[in-house]
Amino acid sequence: MSSATEQEAGWTRDDIAHNIALDIEDGAIVNLGIGMPELVASHIPPGIEVLFHTENGLLGMGLPPPKGQEDPELINAGKRPVTAIPGAAFFHHADSFAMIRGGHIDVCVLGAMEVSEAGDLANWSLGADDTAPAVGGAMDLVAGARRILIATRHCTRDGKPKLVKSCSYPVTGLKVVNRIYTDLAILEVCPEGLRVMRRAPGIGMSDLRRVTGATLVE
Amino acid sequence: MINKSFPSAAEAVADIPDGATILVGGFGAAGSPVELLHALIDQGARDLTVINNNTGSGHIGLAALIEQGRVQKMICSFPRTAGSTVFQSLYSEEKIELELVPQGTLAERIRAGGAGIPAFYTPTAVGTLLAEGKESRIFGDREHLLEFGIRADYALIKCRQADRLGNLVFNKTARNFSPIMAMAANTTIVQTNNMVEAGEIDPEVIVTPAIFVDRLVSIPDASEESSLVAAGARYP
Numbered sequence: 001m002s003s004a005t006e007q008e009a010g011w012t013r014d015d016i017a018h019n020i021a022l023d024i025e026d027g028a029i030v031n032l033g034i035g036m037p038e039l040v041a042s043h044i045p046p047g048i049e050v051l052f053h054t055e056n057g058l059l060g061m062g063l064p065p066p067k068g069q070e071d072p073e074l075i076n077a078g079k080r081p082v083t084a085i086p087g088a089a090f091f092h093h094a095d096s097f098a099m100i101r102g103g104h105i106d107v108c109v110l111g112a113m114e115v116s117e118a119g120d121l122a123n124w125s126l127g128a129d130d131t132a133p134a135v136g137g138a139m140d141l142v143a144g145a146r147r148i149l150i151a152t153r154h155c156t157r158d159g160k161p162k163l164v165k166s167c168s169y170p171v172t173g174l175k176v177v178n179r180i181y182t183d184l185a186i187l188e189v190c191p192e193g194l195r196v197m198r199r200a201p202g203i204g205m206s207d208l209r210r211v212t213g214a215t216l217v218e
Numbered sequence: 219m220i221n222k223s224f225p226s227a228a229e230a231v232a233d234i235p236d237g238a239t240i241l242v243g244g245f246g247a248a249g250s251p252v253e254l255l256h257a258l259i260d261q262g263a264r265d266l267t268v269i270n271n272n273t274g275s276g277h278i279g280l281a282a283l284i285e286q287g288r289v290q291k292m293i294c295s296f297p298r299t300a301g302s303t304v305f306q307s308l309y310s311e312e313k314i315e316l317e318l319v320p321q322g323t324l325a326e327r328i329r330a331g332g333a334g335i336p337a338f339y340t341p342t343a344v345g346t347l348l349a350e351g352k353e354s355r356i357f358g359d360r361e362h363l364l365e366f367g368i369r370a371d372y373a374l375i376k377c378r379q380a381d382r383l384g385n386l387v388f389n390k391t392a393r394n395f396s397p398i399m400a401m402a403a404n405t406t407i408v409q410t411n412n413m414v415e416a417g418e419i420d421p422e423v424i425v426t427p428a429i430f431v432d433r434l435v436s437i438p439d440a441s442e443e444s445s446l447v448a449a450g451a452r453y454p
Contacts, residue, residue, distance in 0.1 A: 055321065056245045057391050072247060072444040073392035079246035079299060090390055092397040092425070093245075093271075094329035097322030101340065125347070132273075132309045133318050134298040135348065140322030143341045174345035 009207075010183040010200040016151050018043040019198075020109055020181050023149070028106040029053055029099075031141060034078035036151040037109035053105055055137045057096050060088025077137065100137070100144040108145035110138065112152040112180075114167045117214035119177040119189035121150065122169035135172075142173035154182035155211050163187070163194060164213035184208060192217045222384050222434045223413075227257035230407050230435045234263045234372055241328065241368075241399035242270040242280055243375035246299050247443035249392035251376040251409050252279045254435070256453050258374070259283055265290045269328070269368060271321060271395060273297040273305035276447035281305070282454070289314060293368070295321035301447055320348065323365050325398060331367035332401025332430075339364055373403035376440065377426070380410035381417070384431030385424045393425065400430040407433040411440055 011019065017039035024030060024044065031053045032038050041063060044050055052061040054076040061076060062083035070081035084090075099105060114122040121142055124135045142148055155161055163180065180187045180194065184203045187194040193215030199208060209216055224230040231254060234240070240258075244250035259282055266289050273292055274281030283289055285304045297305050297316060308314040319327065320342050330338055339362035343349050353364040375396040378389035386408060388396060400406045413436040 054391075056248070057394050071390065072442050073249065074390045075246065075248050076391075079248075084390070090388075090393055092393050093321075093325035093395045094398045097325045100322055101326070101342070120345075130310050132297045132306055132316055134296040135318055135320050136296040137321035139320040139343045139346060139348065143344070144322070170347045171345060 009202055010154070012183070014039060014043070016181050016183060019186060020149055020151060021045065023179070024048070024050055024107055026050070029059070029104060031055065031100070031105050031108040031145060033108070033110035033138070035111045037111060038078070040109055040151070053096075053099060054082070055096050055100065055141070057091050057093060058082070058084060058088060059091070059099070060085045062088070097137070097140055100140050103144060103146055105141070105145040107147045107149060108141045109149045109151055110141065112150045112162060113169050114162050114164050115150055115152070115177050115180055116164055116166045117189070117193045118166075119175045120167050121148070121172045121177050122167040124172050125170045127170050138172045142176040147178045148176050150177055150180040152180065152182055154184040159211075161211055161213040165215070184211070187216075190217065220383055222432060223382065224433050224435050227253045227409060227435050227437065228260060230254065230433045231257045231261050231374070234258060234261060236263050237265045238263060238372055239267040239370040240269070241370045241373040241403055242268055243373070243394065243396035243399050244280075244443070245271050245391065245394035247275060247447065249376055249388070249394050249396055250279050250443040251374045252441045252443050252446065253437045254374040254376075254407060254409050255279045255283055259286055259288070259454060264288050267291045267293065269293040269370060271295050271324065272299045273302050275299055275301035275443070276450070277304065277452040278446045279443050279453070282452070284308065284314065287313070291315035291317065293317040293319060293324070295319055295324050318348065325395065327365055327368040328395065328402045329398045331369040332398055335367050337364055337366045368402060370403045371405065373399040373406040375399055375406065375408050377408055377410050379412040379414060379419060380408060380431070380434055381414050381419050383416050384408070384428035384434055385419055386410070386426035386431060387419055387423060388425055397426045400426050405432045406430055407435070409435045409437045409440060411438055
């Protein structure tokens with residue numbers, strides 16, 4: 001198999017978001033990280049009602065507004081324009097993070113640079129010295145939300161595994177990840193390693209082992 | 219008679235001394251008190267410690283204050299917002315100090331400071347680089363870090379509506395850190411888009427009660443930071 005076809009095999013970003021959306025229960029309070037996790041909002045199936053929380057002070061976040069109707073004072077944690085659904089509520093930052101710290105957020109979907117087989121997550125810093133480090137709310141979310149789901153490509157752009165034995169980048173939290181959704185598989189963090197719950201069409205266990213640094217359990 | 223009203227932003231910030239610690243409201247551009255920040259630039263105070271979630275964008279507001287070399291230290295969670303180049307260049311030249319704080323810990327430190335709570339424990343950041351040097355303690359079966367409340371000399375915040383006594387209402391996600399910052403400063407200075415008489419705001423919807431507000435400036439035509447940044451504006 002050439003590397004070009006390997007790139008094309010597996011699920012798309014929207015497929016990944018769709019897989020995550022299918023695992024979110026009716027009535028859940030959900031916080032979506034910046035990037036691929038944001039796509040999950042568009043994939044919630046009809047009949048399922050969830051409330052999206054954004055840590056800058058909104059519960060009941062809606063989809064982005066049509067062009068021209070953006071409100072600079074109605075934004076998400078990624079500082080992009082959003083809308084508020086009927087029934088939404090605004091609140092200040094300490095209340096917003098009390099929702100997170102107090103265990104009131106059912107599901108948080110985040111991106112990752114690396115996830116270890118113990119469920120350690122690295123997604124905030126490459127460890128470079130000259131750029132100012134930036135953490136935002138990631139460490140609070142992984143410490144406080146009830147379930148942490150990760151949306152990520154299985155490998156980096158240059159083909160290195162992102163699911164590893166132990167993280168080489170600075171961690172965001174230890175033993176915090178519950179489930180990982182990649183372009184190649186859905187994996188659950190368990191005491192023996194990462195349990196393969198589902199593989200993308202055309203992806204065998206040997207394909208998966210070749211591009212995964214972490215211990216895989218069938 | 220209670221009179222917190224100041225005729226201009228310049229007069230409201232006139233007594234801020236060199237070396238002051240200042241809480242600045244806003245999350246990115248939303249809720250940024252642009253006119254108060256520009257008045258502070260004109261006023262000249264230096265060696266400031268500023269607490270804000272970010273470090274400003276473009277060359278106006280907080281970014282302009284930083285660009286003028288007036289801030290010696292930033293306490294924030296995310297100094298890398300789009301368009302935030304001023305802080306980064308001073309930081310790589312080691313001309314500005316950074317205390318990086320997880321966003322929820324930052325909010326709780328401010329809330330605690332305002333509530334007279336000197337310190338608290340949180341599981342946020344346990345096992346990370348940001349836990350280095352911090353006291354830790356096990357509660358239940360989980361490790362927690364000791365974090366200290368933040369108090370400041372001044373808070374600069376913006377609100378949608380204020381009454382004469384200093385009761386405040388905010389606008390959507392422009393509320394963010396402002397209500398807790400108002401609680402944590404010795405002197406809280408507020409710019410409002412709409413000043414009304416006492417009694418005109420329903421007491422049931424007041425977000426920040428007047429007790430947390432010291433000075434009010436009416437700025438009905440306040441600039442939107444995001445529009446200034448998009449237009450490439452500079453201050454001064």
